[in-house]
Amino acid sequence: MMSENNKNKSVVVVGGGIMGLGTAFHLSERGYRVTLLEKQKDVAKVASYINGAMICPSMTASWASLSLLSKNKGELRRIQLSRDVVTDHKFWRWGLWFTYNCLWPGKVQQNDAAQQQLGLYSMKCLQNLEEVYGETLSHNKTASNTLRLYYTEEDLKKFFKSSQAKFWEKNGHPFVKLSPEEIKDMLPSLDQQNLETYHPSGRNLVGGVINKPAIDSSGDIHEFCQNLKKLCLKNDVTIKTDTGVKEILTEGYGKNRVISGVLCQNGKIETGDIYVLAAGIMVNPLGRTIGVNLPIYPLKGNVVTVPLKVNYNVISAMGSYVRVWGICQFIRNLWSLTSTVLIMDH
Numbered sequence: 551m552m553s554e555n556n557k558n559k560s561v562v563v564v565g566g567g568i569m570g571l572g573t574a575f576h577l578s579e580r581g582y583r584v585t586l587l588e589k590q591k592d593v594a595k596v597a598s599y600i601n602g603a604m605i606c607p608s609m610t611a612s613w614a615s616l617s618l619l620s621k622n623k624g625e626l627r628r629i630q631l632s633r634d635v636v637t638d639h640k641f642w643r644w645g646l647w648f649t650y651n652c653l654w655p656g657k658v659q660q661n662d663a664a665q666q667q668l669g670l671y672s673m674k675c676l677q678n679l680e681e682v683y684g685e686t687l688s689h690n691k692t693a694s695n696t697l698r699l700y701y702t703e704e705d706l707k708k709f710f711k712s713s714q715a716k717f718w719e720k721n722g723h724p725f726v727k728l729s730p731e732e733i734k735d736m737l738p739s740l741d742q743q744n745l746e747t748y749h750p751s752g753r754n755l756v757g758g759v760i761n762k763p764a765i766d767s768s769g770d771i772h773e774f775c776q777n778l779k780k781l782c783l784k785n786d787v788t789i790k791t792d793t794g795v796k797e798i799l800t801e802g803y804g805k806n807r808v809i810s811g812v813l814c815q816n817g818k819i820e821t822g823d824i825y826v827l828a829a830g831i832m833v834n835p836l837g838r839t840i841g842v843n844l845p846i847y848p849l850k851g852n853v854v855t856v857p858l859k860v861n862y863n864v865i866s867a868m869g870s871y872v873r874v875w876g877i878c879q880f881i882r883n884l885w886s887l888t889s890t891v892l893i894m895d896h
């Protein structure tokens with residue numbers, strides 16, 4: 551894939567999470583000379599350090615949808631809004647954009663369709679990476695499918711009429727219905743009573759759905775990123791850690807304004823032919839300085855990893871530990887944001 555045209559082009563990638571590392575790796579495979587700048591002492595220490603470990607293209611859907619929000623009231627209750635966020639005009643600008651996407655006729659369907667295409671494309675890319683790089687890009691793949699449980703016939707029927715079900719059927723991974731007995735056979739560690747009482751309304755289980763062939767899996771993002779880093783180094787990508795970018799420098803005016811370099815916190819200026827901003831939640835504060843303003847507002851998720859000391863009938867991809875997802879918070883003051891990883895032993 552090495553191209554003579556790319557050979558002499560240099561790229562500066564800002565941010566060493568999964569997006570920055572992935573971009574750096576693919577560009578280096580195509581012959582670009584890549585320098586990756588990362589603010590932390592190592593790559594993949596922020597959102598790409600520990601996440602929910604789910605790779606679920608079959609579930610892709612736009613959150614900017616009233617019907618999805620109303621079905622997930624529990625998720626919404628876990629989102630916190632602090633006073634400094636409520637008084638931030640950028641939050642309200644994002645809120646208006648979100649509301650527009652929820653309400654404008656056809657927008658939800660259009661966004662869902664885009665997400666589904668992206669899910670399918672991502673799945674194919676991951677399969678291709680697994681084939682080409684095998685163990686060198688391992689990500690501790692464990693789970694092999696997602697089972698959705700239904701407690702009313704009406705919900706189950708509605709699901710099969712959804713765009714999600716139609717999309718995956720068209721693309722060769724149809725959802726297949728399972729009876730409560732089949733589910734019980736599939737999950738022998740859960741007895742019928744567990745399944746039936748799982749639903750807070752106390753309704754009986756009427757069935758479930760899975761994809762055949764399977765689409766979803768799980769993965770350890772940290773392992774994947776560390777392997778990406780090794781492949782980047784093998785391809786001579788220069789990775790500079792402890793090198794936060796303070797400012798994007800430009801020259802020229804109007805249509806002729808171009809990026810001339812990035813000023814790092816250590817006072818050095820890095821230059822390249824192409825610049826990639828992959829700084830996670832810091833993309834907007836950096837991008838705004840050159841007039842790039844994406845319609846996103848950062849949400850911080852809180853995850854805690856606890857040891858499984860008692861047998862709760864839980865099978866964990868992390869062996870003797872299990873990860874618990876807590877509340878999310880909209881965050882205004884990004885510059886003071888630090889990540890905390892909590893592993894509890896008691």
Ligand SMILES: Cc1cc2nc3c(=O)[nH]c(=O)nc-3n(C[C@H](O)[C@H](O)[C@H](O)COP(=O)(O)OP(=O)(O)OC[C@H]3O[C@@H](n4cnc5c(N)ncnc54)[C@H](O)[C@@H]3O)c2cc1C
Pocket residue numbers: 564565566567568569570587588589590593594595596597598599600601602603604605771793794795796828829830831832836850851852853
């Ligand atoms: C609690 C939680 C659970 C999640 N669960 C899942 C899941 O199950 N499945 C899934 O697919 N996704 C999940 N996600 C989302 C996924 O983890 C993120 O979308 C992904 O990690 C984002 O990667 P990124 O590279 O864009 O950002 P990051 O990993 O945050 O990387 C950005 C990097 O840029 C660096 N940086 C920032 N500013 C600068 C600067 N000025 N100069 C230089 N470097 C800078 C940061 O230090 C960081 O290393 C979850 C996220 C959270 C928070």
